Amino acid sequence: MGQGIGYCLIRYLKKYQWAASYYTLLLKMAPASSTMYINRSWAWLGARKFELAIKDCNQALALNGNMSMSYVNRSAALLGLKRYHEALQDANYAILLKGKGVAYYNRGMALMHLGEFERALLDFDRAIKQRPNLLDQYYVRAACSTKLKYYQAAIEDYTRLIKFDPRAWNAYHNRGIAYLSLNNIEQGLADLVACCQGDPKNIDHLLVLEWYQFCIDPQVTAERIEYFEHLALLVSEKVPGFHLHAGILYLLQGQYEAALNKFELYIDQGQFFSESGYFWSGMACAASGRYPEAHRMIDHALQQGLPPFFLNALALLNNEKHTAFIAQYRLK
Template sequence: MKSVTLSLATVVIIFSLTNYTYLYCLQEGIHSSVEYYNRGVEKYRLCDYKGAITDFDSAIKINPTFIEAYRDRGLAKWMAGNPKGAIADYSKILEISPKSIEAYGYRGMIKYMSADYKGAITDYNKVLELNPKHPVIYNNRGLAKSKLGDQKGAIADFDTAIKIDPKYAEAYANRGLARAKLGEYEEAIADYDKAIRINPKLVEAYCNRAAAKDSIGDQNGAIADADKAIELNPNYADAYYNRASAKYNLGDYAGALADFETVIKLDPPRKTSLQQLIDSARAKAEKNAE
């Protein structure tokens, strides 16, 4: 059974919500809008996204050009499951401030998370026009290109991100993934090695390295990497899948079956796609037990 190389779970988030620092009234007449804004930030910190949105709404009603309120309302809408509303808020910021790198960056991130990869690339292109030295944006654009099947273009972007920031572990890991998708498993493993040296707790790098090692026949190495990924994140379904794949290829069908069943417990929607593998592992395990 050939393993599946798994992608990193998310695009790198570019900015954080105001770093949880509050604004203070510097001009007469906007005090109440700032108070609503600050209360919205606090509610966001407490994961009360609907409450945060209500307060940001109030801040914007009082001050319709309050960029920070639009920005953070966009994040709250995204977290509340309203990506279209979030994109609308970042588009509004760009009406107010057409050169806002934050707005293009956030909008690109949300488009990526909404599977609008072409739209994400367009926004990332605009960020790079405004700031050509932004490694995170090269990384994120590379992820979008990879999703569209442009692995060579993705690798070029990861190369640039690494050139700007040689300690960028996620960029190495993402370049490794793109190389694995091209069948360049040895090169991919080298990139995962670099990512792990920089950040020994980068769980996705271990998981993806496990898949690459399984693809070149190093099942024991794959199992060791999957073990490490599971140690770092015991609820990481992809790591159990990659370990199951390696065990299956090694002839440990009972072990593979146990891991496949764990995948389903952690991620029930995958049951249908895994059923054939589970049936095969169970049949072979029963035969070995005879």
């Protein structure tokens, strides 16, 4: 019954600190319980206190080295700390100990962040086979497919997510990008509009739709600059897209060095889909006449999976001196 209370606090009420305190009380009564340490580590994971989760997993392993969930939870904590090689090792141990689908999920996440997308995809397939109703697995498998340029597979996973939850606005967003990657412009636009209408406070949705508009109508106008200034009111510095948004605003205002600094900050955050940052960095470099750097940035963005459609935004560089540079990308 005690474990049932803790489970409810974590699983249903999301009261992670309460659950951790509850398991702390139980551990005072049963200090040699590896299960209680594992349960408390689960609470720490929910609270994003990864170091504490690792400490509890270590204690559980000291008491019983054959419990797969100790390795599963520790690998999850290591993922949270971006220590991917260590997370991979723990996930491997969990799988050897007959860990469940979550062990494959964790290993897939570690592999994906280490750039081993094909291997990660296989693990996500295994995880989904064991636990087909956990939606996060479809997101990461679709993200992995996108990195491999398996766009139709990504679309199918995002469509599954939307069927599970018609309000899965991030799935609409990502599916729209996948459609654009297949040059299905009409369906891509429909999905981008849907996510903006459904989740109008999400800056990432609004930015991508505006980027689309730049591709259709590549003009820098006072109205567009004013719109980006308005968007600034919606963005917190804690939001991953903050620096990307600020950089685009600086670029539109002609402040190219300031824009480049912001794009570099966005890239340095380690965003999984960092190709947007590289593209706009290339834009800022090209606008400054630094064409070799611009080529490297934009080519890297394409290698990382930037849909070629978005290259049409290069037409924003409407000064004649940029014509030869832009022509190399064969805008349509």
